[in-house]
Amino acid sequence: MRTFKPRSLVIFFVLLLGAWTNGFAKDETVYIGLAAPLTGDQAYIGIGLLQGAQMAVEDANIKGPVFGLSGIKLLALDDQHNPTQAVLAANRLISDPRVAGIVGHFNSSCTKAASAIYHEARIAQITPASTNPEISRQGFDTFFRMCATDDVQGPTAAHFVYDRLKIRKIAVIDDKTTYGKGLADEFEKKFKALGGTVVSHDGITQGEKDFAPLLTKIRSLEPELLYYGGVYPELSLLIKQSRKLGLHAPWMGGDGIFDVTLIKLATPELSEGTFSTMLGVDPRSFPRARDFVARYEARFGEIGSFSAYAYDTVNLLIEAIRRAGTSDREAVLREVRNTRDFQGVLGTVNFDEKGDAVNQSVGIYKVENGKFVFLEEAKPEVR
Amino acid sequence: MERISLKKSNLFKVATVFLPLALIPLFDHNPYHLDLFTTVGIYALLAMGLNVVVGFAGLLNLGYAAFFAIGAYTYALLSLHWHCPFWLGLPIAGLVSMFFGFLIGMPSIRVRGDYLAITTLGFGEIVRIAFNNLDAWTGGPNGLLGIARPKLWVPSFEGGLHFETWSFSVNPAPYGYLVLGLVAGTACLLLRLSDSKFGRALVAIREDELAASCMGIPTLKVKLYAFGVSSFIAGIAGCVFAAKQTIITPDSFDFVLSVLILAMVVLGGLGNLWGAVLGAAVLGTLPELLREFADYRMLVFGLIMILMMIFRPQGILGGQLIQRELDVRHKESADGAS
Amino acid sequence: MNAALELFIQQLINGLTLGMVYALIALGYTMVYGVIQLINFAHGEVFMVGAYLALTAIWILAALAGPLPFWVSFAALLVFSMAGSALLGATIEKVAYKPLRNSPRLTALITSIGVSFFLQNAVMLIYRSKEQSVPEIIPHVQVSLGRISFSLIQGVIFLTSIGLMIFLTWFVKNTKLGKAMRALAEDPEAACLMGISVDRVIRVTFILGSALASVAGVLFALYYGSVNFHDGYLAGLKAFTAAVFGGIGSIPGAMLGGVLLGVFEGLGAGYISSQWKDVFAFLLLVAVLISKPSGLLGENIPEKV
Incomplete structure (x- = not known):
């Protein structure tokens, strides 16, 4: 045995075992699991979600214990918007018996990968922001979604x-x-079906900064409007670079670009006239939400695009726990499914049989004088 | 000369390490721990595979995640289009990945040292971007979902002997055993390999390529084999990963993963098989232990990486390899004398 | 002028601008590699920190000095950012690489990855995780010829980068330190025997490389008008590719590699496909390395016998 020293391996695993056997101390608190990207290049979104969720938990604890003597706490885990990490985080959450329900994840790929695990564990999972329609088509009765899907917003x-x-x-x-x-x-599918022409459809890389070559090419195709599927950091650069190249067609995007930072980054002058759809109504224009936004901004600074969603999602889950009167997962799940007309800061929420929020309206906004101004509310087509 | 065969001592070593580990799922039913156990096992497979090129042959490969991705996508496509069972997909995924290993290895092994690093890095990026862009085949950024889990045929004696199919589920424990078995098998294979003519040729090349080729070692061929073996292991790991996740997307196979696996190999001790396993265990579990740090997590992770290397530059189990080689040489000369 | 030619010239300008930034970062990779054969993964993060320092300097200037002529504030930004990054570069070298000088080469590679994680997350925690907008310091003025446009900031990028490259070439050729750097790259042991202080030369190399990366960071921040703690990753990867493309260890090679990579990317995105452009760039790189394994301008060092 001259070459092999299993000792260090053994010591390592013994240490690890020690960490495991620590186990979970018995405590009365009910936990809500939250999984979102808290590090990495999308951390800004995850932190916005986390802060919204924190406010909901604090509000709930001020109101008093959810049942018996139990207070409520948040167990927030990072998934680095990586599906592998998301599965690990999901297993970590379900293995903690104190966790009564899950809020998350943010990225559709993570939500999808983790949903099977939550389903197996019979725990309610409510995503505040994953819009990919495929997730709810898997037929998991544990899955719920607070926002409208892409096949509502795009068309x-x-x-x-x-x-x-x-x-x-x-x-x-x-x-x-x-x-x-x-x-x-x-x-694109809907626009073509309506009879419009799509002159080009290109992909860019998230995190990239220079789009001048692509925009120079598009300039020569003379489109009347540019539609962008993605998030605001890249769009701000696209707007600036297109204007500098003399491409003046207006831009339009979805909820991922609906963030005042977009206007700050692209400058109010250049972003003037940019259109955006946003799920539900603008929290700032909605009276019920005004108080939430004011408190949020006093506490954390500028509100994230999905902070209000996280706030509503956690509140909905807490209401379900209160109604269930126990932290038993199956009971909480039943109560989440029984949610009728939940009154959130973003409006009234009901779930359909797939777990998607029904009748989610889509608001259309336009940047005017450095602000997103509400134009109209579009009710989605009935599918 | 030593006999080239699977020595009992090797089997014994592997058994002493892996048998105790096999007991963990019996005592600990926590799915998170078992999932972590499986994930670390997959990392260990990757680290052992990368160790063949980086540690044994001294070739820096910065695009190792690409071979992992090829294995995963191969099995995913086979399973989705042809309902290929997992146990058949496993060797196919390894072979396809090995084929690509030869393909990229053949031209780029001629370039030396850090140039090889960048051709492999380039290859890694090409594979990831291609999987992201080839929507028609790979589902693009949505990835492939609904990949079949492994099935077993369990004999049943009720009403005469017949076999019942039993499928893996979300429960990570069976995957844990599967991965553990693969890791142990690979460890046996690699231990045998490092004692073979091929293994010695690799070490000779790493230490002094010119001298090795003067001694009649076909250096290009040997390096190419190393590349092939290493990509085969990555392909196997990819197949298991795909079957465990049931959903794969290109962002699971980025440059950061290649770098992380390399870090496991170096941290554990270059060229040391057990080091690779240990490195995978440390770097795989560390971020989990640090999860409570939330947004400080990766900062602390980076700091620990720096400190570990400064205080133990040769890696945790490093420095034993040279010792081993010296021992072998010593023993051989003694054999010759007797 | 005909439209296709105009389009081509515009794409060339687009590519050259980006190429200049790549070249400045690539210089740091190549210089460090030249003296200690280390692929310094943290270099991209130094570039990113340089961009954030520029942003900080703009905030300080706005708070203290009020409006200044643009070249004064630009010079102030450069000085502030270069000083900060040079300090950072020297610190990284001292803390993370110097203790490992005699260890296997890959060891330092791993600490550089650790440094990279650390810096990225430190910046994320200090400056918050959101994309930060950088105020426009250089006024938006542009010359247009037909549909070709060339802006003042592009002019600044061209002048600054070319100026620095000329300075660096002169420095390495003619100064004592520069000669010491070359000697060290050629043969460390002989250099040591000739009385060259290895530690000092390495430190200077890191300081120079980091300062150049921070200039790239300043230009990058001003040109794109926003910074993100994740910017160092992609730019660093591209610049590293450029350095190898041109022949790692070769200073003119890094410049040529950076500029060519930028142009190639620009033309690839403009004429072929923006989502495949990185694939083409890497394919070209692999092709170059296979036909000329030491890069475009790299010296073919005979293997040690």
Whole structure:
């Protein structure tokens, strides 16, 4: 045995075992699991979700114990918007018996990968923001979604461009992510079906900064509107670089670009006239939400695009726990499914049999004088 | 000369390490721990595979995640289009990955040292971007979902002997055993390999390529074999990963993963098989232990990586390899004398 | 002028601008590689920190000085950012690489990955995780010829980068330190015997490389008008590719590699496909390495006998 020293391996695993056997101390608190990207390049979204969720938990604890003597706490885990990490985080959450329900994840790929695990564990999973329609088609009765799906948002935008703006010739760009490409594809499909022309559909890489070559090419195709499926950091650069190249067609995007930071980054002058769809109504324009937004901004600074969603999602889950009167997962799940007309800051929520929030309206906004101004509310087509 | 065969001592070593580990799922039913156990096992497979090229042959490969991805996508496509069973998909995934290993290895092994690093890095990026862009085949950024889980045929004696199919489920424990078995098998294979003519040729090349080729070692061929073996292991790991996740997307196979696996190999001790396993265990579990740090997690992770290397530059189990080689040489000369 | 030619020239300008930034970062990779044969993964993060330092300097200037002529504030940004990054570069070298000078080469590679994780997350925690907008310091003025446009900031990028490359070439050729750097790259032991202080030369190399990367960071931040803690990753990867493309260890090679990579990317995205452009760039790289294994301008060092 001259070459092999299993000792260090053994010591390592013994240490690890020690950490395991620690186990979970018995305590009365009910936990809500939250999984979102808290590090990495999408951390800004995850942290926005986390802060919204924190406020909901604090509000609930001020109101008093959920049942008996139990307070409520958040167990937030990072999934690095990586499906492998998401599965690990999901297993970690379900293995903690104190966790009564899950809020998450953010990225559709993570939500999808983790949903099977939550289903197996019979624990309610409510995603505040994953919009990919495939997830709810898997038939998991543990899955719920607070936001409208891409196949609602994209076609609504296409109708708006075709019917209201009377634009017939557009170019489409997406960021090659599950979210961005899904949205752009749904938009393109509907726009073509309506009779419009799509002169080009290109993909970009998230995190990239220079789009001048692509925009120079698109400029020569002379589209009347540019649709972008993706999130705002790249769109801000696209807007700036397109204007500098003399490409003046307006831009349009979905909920991923609906963030005041977009206007700050792209400057109010250049982003003027940019259209955006947003799920539900603007929390700032909605009286019930005004108080939440004011408290949020006093506490954490600028509100994230999905913070209000996280706030509503956690509140819905807490209400279900209160009604169930226990932290038993199956009971909580039943109560989440029994949710009727939940009154959130973003409006009234009901779930359909797939777990998707029904009748989610889509608001259409336009940047005017450095602000997203509400134009109209579009009710999605009935499918 | 030593006899080239699977020595009993090797089997014994592997058994002493892996048998105790096999007991864990019996005592611990926590799915999170078992999932982590499986994930670390997959990392260990990858680290052992990468160790063949980086540790044994001294070729820096920065695109190892690509071979992992090829294995995963191969099995996913086979399963989705042809309902290929897992046990058949496993060797096919390894072979396809090995084929690509030869394909990229053949031209790029001629380039030396860090140039090889960048051709492999380039290859890694090409594979990931291609999987992301080839929507028609790979589902693009949505990835492939609904990949079949492994099935077993369990004999049943009720009403005469017949076989019942039993499928893996979300429960990570069977995957844990599967991965553990593969890791143990690979360890046996690699231990045998490192004692073979091929293994010695690799070490000779790493230490002094010119001298090795002067001694009549076909250096290009040997390096190419190393590349092939290493990509085969990655392909196997990819297949298991796909069957465990049932959903794969290109972002699971990025450059960061290649770098992380390399870090496992170096941290454990270059060229040491047990080091690779240990490195995988440390770097695989560390981020989990640090999960409570939330947004400080990766900062602490980076710091620990720096400190570990500064205080133990040769890796945790490093420095034993040279010792081993010296021992072998010593013993051989003694054999010759007797 | 005909439209196709105009389009081509515009694409060339687009590519050259990006190429200049790549070249400045690639210089740091190549110089460090030249003296200690280390692929310094943290270099991309130094570039990113340089961009954030520029942003910080703009905030400080706005708070203290009020409006200044653009070249004054630009110079102030450069000085502030270069000083900060040079300090950072020297610290990284001292803490993370110096203790490992005599260890296997891959060891330092791993610490550089650790440093990279650390810096990225430190910046994320200090400056928050959101994309930060960088105020426009250089006024938006552009010359247009037909549909070809060339802006003042592009001019600044061209002048600054070319100026720095000329300075660096002169520095390495003519100064004592520069000669010491070359000697060290050629043969460390002989250099040591000739009385060259190895530690000092390595430190200077890191300082120079980091300062150049921070200039790239400043230009990058001003040109794109936003910074993100994740910017170092992609830019670093591309610049590293450029350095190898041109022949790692060769200073003119890094410049040529950076500029060519930028142009190639620009033309690839403009004429072929923006989502496949990185694939083409890497294919070209692999092709170059296979036909000329030491890169475009790399020296073919005979293997040690």
